[in-house]
Amino acid sequence: FQVHASAAKSAVDSITRTLALEWGIHKIRVNAIAPGPIQNTPGTAKLAPGANKDLMTEQIPLGRMGDAFDIAMTAIFLCSSAGSFISGDVLVVDGAHWLFKPPIVPREVVSELSRKMESNTSRSSQQQKSVLSKL
Secondary structure: OOHHHHHHHHHHHHHHHHHHHHHHHHOOOOOEEEEOOEOOOHHHHHHOOOOOHHHHHOOOOOOOOEOHHHHHHHHHHHHOHHHOOOOOOEEEEOOOHHHOOOOOOOHHHHHHHHHHHHHHHHHHHHHHHHHHHHO
């Protein structure tokens, strides 16, 4: 039930890029900030009413929800000389939340398999060196 919000967000992304192209000749930069889950905001309260904060942060790779300060500092960065060559961009400020997918295989299992593979590769390499030295 968010088609209207999705359409509006897509429009803002498009307007940002188009205005950056059209206004760039006048040295006007146009950027947008796309915040992710920001604690204590109406947006988060509306989209996740009564949500367990710990459950939400489990889906954010940086391990915490954002706050208003994170968004304010992003705006300051874009307005500063540090962001003076950035235009036409939508800067996602969400702690990598939009990239997150629950792992299919637990991290510990991947780590154990990697160690086994490295061990096998190391032995194989030693065997190859032994054979080559005999030649």
